[in-house]
Amino acid sequence: MRFELYVHIPFCVRKCGYCDFLSAPADPETMEKYVDALVREIRAAGGGTVCTAYLGGGTPSLLTEKQIIRILDELHRQFSFTPDAEITMEANPGTLSWKKLCAMKEAGVTRLSIGLQSVWDWELSLLGRIHTFGDFRQSLSTARTCGFDNISADLMFALPGQTLPLWQETLRIAAGLGLEHISAYGLMIEEGTPFASRHLELPDEELWYAMYESAGEVLSGFGFQPYEISNYAREGRQCRHNIGYWTRVDYLGLGLGAASLWKGERFSNTRNLEKYLTWSACPDTIRENREILSVEDEMSETMFLGLRLRRGVEEEAFFRRFGKTTDDVFGEAVRTHTGFGTLERRNGFLRLTPKGIPVSNAVMSSFLLT
Ligand code: SF4
Known part of the structure; x- marks a missing residue:
């Protein structure tokens, strides 16, 4: 049986204003302890054939080259990967050096998913992102020189104060960058985030749908075809890992809070960092919310x-x-x-x-x- 792997890296430089993902800033010592714990979990859970792996977060590219190589090497030691395995790593501009990108490539990463969100620095600043559009362009160009030929960027629409023409221009600029894949998500205001306690002028429903529709229209003009509600790809560049989620291929989640669909059961790892660091070598101890599916x-x-x-x-x-x-x-x-x-x-x-x-x-x- 072939399955997918998801590996969660719960660290970010700082929290974006809209984010409710399981991620937080951490000191180098905590990150090192986390990688140690993750390697223990990989060793305990290993075995079987993997067709896709996805290192998500958080910001996996915040790890050092050495930590990234250590995780990927351990995955390759403990699991067999199909020859055409897709191995995606999420990354954020501002955390990507030439050395790090080349280390990722060397360690087997085949696809990058870079958080762009907007091409306008004032929108990036409003969202609390750590980077500028210039940083993204620099990361993209460096990634190309390191040999990455499958790169996706995330964009966000329905931002406070965003107009339809501005969003369409965002799409045109992003689509003109030569990417293989673009994800476009509408901003959601999640409870407990800084955005939830602010008064924000958000687009109404009609504008939201106009923005959503224009994503398909503009991106198709640049050769991107929609293959999922929020995802657009050039021919043959769809994200195989995510298609696996939507078609219910089994996946094993490793790392803090990582969810799994495994042999007819859904469960997720503990979200408690201390518990994870202590018990990751015994996967059964950290798996919670177990639900056998009827x-x-x-x-x-x-x-x-x-x-x-x-x-x-x-x-x-x-x-x-x-x-x-x-x-x-x-x-x-x-x-x-x-x-x-x-x-x-x-x-x-x-x-x-x-x-x-x-x-x-x-x-x-x-x-x-x-
Ligand atoms: S970089 Fe991503 S995971 Fe990290 S805080 Fe921002 S939105 Fe959340």
Whole structure:
């Protein structure tokens, strides 16, 4: 069985104003202890064949070259990787030197996902990012010289004060940088973040959808095709790791708070750093929120994760997996949403229509069985 690996690095230079990810600034000693603990967990959990790995965070590129090499070498020692394995590392401008990028490449990283968010320095400053657009361009150019030929950038829209023309210009500038992949997410105000306690002038719903739609329009003009609600790629450059999440390939999460889907069970590692540092060599001790999935859970997940993909859910694969058709299980939801024009059948796939994408959460929730 082939599976995916996710490795969480929970450190950042400082917290961005909107961020509720499991990440925080830390001193070099804590980061070193964390890498020691992560290596212990990798050794304890190792075994099996990995088709994709994703080092996310946080800011994995905040680690030193030595720490990055140590983690990747340990992963390669403990797991076998398929010859074409995709190994992505998240990185932020401001933490990337030529030496570090070359070390990542040398250690087997095949794909970079760089947090750009905006091409305007005043927006980056408003978001609390540590970098400028110039820093991003410098990192991108350095990454190319180190041999990276598969680079993604994240962008954000629906920012306070952002207009539609400004967002469209952001897209044009980012798309003109020669990237292979772009993710474009609308800003969400999450409880407990500094943004939640500020009064921010946010775009209304109509402008939000106009911004969302313009992402597809502008990016397609530059050769990027949408393949998921928020993701756009050049031909053959879709993120295989994330497609695995949306098609429910098993994945094993390593590191603080990392989630797993493993042999019909979902669980996540402790979010308590002290506990993780102490017990990472005994993975069973740090795994929490264990939930064995029922067949109904799996069918629901297959639908609401698969509908995130623009191609949708493959109906034949659903039947092969569950011995029932999507109509047998979700007939009413399918009829309702095809009637509304938010869902359609095409080439053996059930998928969201352009009308259904902006209301995707409501459509997907109709496929919950439990
Ligand atoms: S860099 Fe990413 S993970 Fe770190 S604080 Fe900012 S948004 Fe959060």
